[in-house]
Amino acid sequence: MKKAIIAIGAAGLMASACASDPYGYGGTNETVRQGAIGAGIGAVAGAIIGNNVGSGNAATGAAIGAVVGGAAGAIRGSNQDRNNQQRYRDNRGNYYYCYYNRQDECYWENGQRRY
Numbered sequence: 001m002k003k004a005i006i007a008i009g010a011a012g013l014m015a016s017a018c019a020s021d022p023y024g025y026g027g028t029n030e031t032v033r034q035g036a037i038g039a040g041i042g043a044v045a046g047a048i049i050g051n052n053v054g055s056g057n058a059a060t061g062a063a064i065g066a067v068v069g070g071a072a073g074a075i076r077g078s079n080q081d082r083n084n085q086q087r088y089r090d091n092r093g094n095y096y097y098c099y100y101n102r103q104d105e106c107y108w109e110n111g112q113r114r115y
Helices: 002-017 030-052 058-083
Strands: 085-089 095-097 102-108
Touching: 030 102, 058 085
Parallel strands: none
Antiparallel strands: 085 095, 095 102
């Protein structure tokens, strides 16, 4: 059973290490990063709790923990992303936002990159 917990924990840590900007521009995206970290931590915690409580099923606990941890991490990261953005309006009245201190990384309201 300890091997299963270690394997689940390692898989969660590897998933959190792969978090990056989904648009491929090399910027930081806290929603993705913290969602993956939350899923990894939740999977490890869920496996430990699931192994020691109830029916002793670590896999079920890891799955539940990954979902809950991932959702909590994504919500927290999304709030941080919003706090790291500055909002502007162009001369046509269209809104766009730029990440704090990064004028080269701007996006329209629909999420498309502004060049």
